[in-house]
Amino acid sequence: MKKEDCILFSGGIKGAEAEFGANAERFGIEEVNFTFEGHSIIRKRGLRVLNKDELKNGDVSLEYISRLMNRRYTESPTFRKILQTIWYQINSGREIYVVGEILEDKTVKGGTGWGAEFAKLCNKPLHVFDQKRNSWFVWKQMEWVECKGGDEPVISHVHFTGTGTRFLEENGKRAVAELFKRTFA
Numbered sequence: 001m002k003k004e005d006c007i008l009f010s011g012g013i014k015g016a017e018a019e020f021g022a023n024a025e026r027f028g029i030e031e032v033n034f035t036f037e038g039h040s041i042i043r044k045r046g047l048r049v050l051n052k053d054e055l056k057n058g059d060v061s062l063e064y065i066s067r068l069m070n071r072r073y074t075e076s077p078t079f080r081k082i083l084q085t086i087w088y089q090i091n092s093g094r095e096i097y098v099v100g101e102i103l104e105d106k107t108v109k110g111g112t113g114w115g116a117e118f119a120k121l122c123n124k125p126l127h128v129f130d131q132k133r134n135s136w137f138v139w140k141q142m143e144w145v146e147c148k149g150g151d152e153p154v155i156s157h158v159h160f161t162g163t164g165t166r167f168l169e170e171n172g173k174r175a176v177a178e179l180f181k182r183t184f185a
Contacts, residue, residue, distance in 0.1 A: 001158060003029055003184045009092040009161045011035065011085055012043035016099035016112075016164025019173055021045060023180040024162075034088040036081045050085060058087030060114075069113050070105050079111070086115045086163065090122065093161025097153065097179065098128045099172040100165045102137060102144055115163050127153040129175040131165070136175065155183040 008024040010017045012033030021043040024031045031046040036055060041047075050058075060083060066072050073079060090096060096119040101109040108116040108128055119126040119139075126139040127147075136147040147153060162176070 001156065003027055005158045006030065006155070006184075007032060007159050009034070009089050009159065010043070010163055011082075011089055012041035012047065013039075013166060014042045015166035015168040016172060016176065017162065018042040019099075019168055019176045020097070020162030020164075023176055027180050027184040029180075029184070032092065034085040034092075036085060039078075039081070039085075048088075050088065054088075055081055055084040058084035058091070060084075060087065065114055065117075068117055069107050073111075082111055083114055086111065087118065089161045089163055090115050090118045090124070093124070093159055094157040095125045095155060095160045096127070097155070097160065097162045097176075098126070098164045099131065099168060099176060100128060101132050102128055102130045106142075106144060110165060112164050115161075119161075125157075129164075129172060131169045131172045134171050152182065153179060155179065 006029045008029055008031040010020050010033050021031050032048050033043050033046050034048050035041050036050050062073050098116050100112045107113045128137050136152050137144040
């Protein structure tokens with residue numbers, strides 16, 4: 001796999017997505033950041049502003065997501081658009097990398113959780129760096145399996161997605177940097 005053939009799909013917001021983007025740029029990886037008019041983002045490189053009709057393609061029932069995720073979500077138009085852009089991120093990547101926190105019910109905390117659940121539904125390879133546990137996990141059928149002893153993920157597909165929490169901690173930054181280093185250095 002040549003890095004000049006690779007594309008990172010993300011959302012460009014502060015935190016994990018901005019960190020994925022900064023690392024992509026550092027290693028010469030193309031990036032596409034899905035957003036919508038009026039959304040506050042950090043990464044401007046590879047910006048892809050989705051119009052009203054495109055956003056509708058990623059629309060999903062908030063009731064369905066709430067049941068799937070075992071929690072209630074706000075019904076604000078902005079939150080719906082965020083979920084719609086996450087649909088584009090997950091749909092575009094062939095492997096999904098997330099920074100966040102895995103909860104006891106096996107979902108990932110926050111809006112990021114929808115991206116992880118959608119990746120599961122699409123049967124895409126899914127890795128989550130859990131900042132609280134300071135470790136990478138991979139989704140295997142119905143369980144999260146911790147990556148141990150040099151078993152950390154390596155990006156293996158030219159089209160991959162990097163997303164996650166807005167509240168990125170130092171270990172999350174390090175995890176993203178090391179993922180890129182293992183793959184592209």
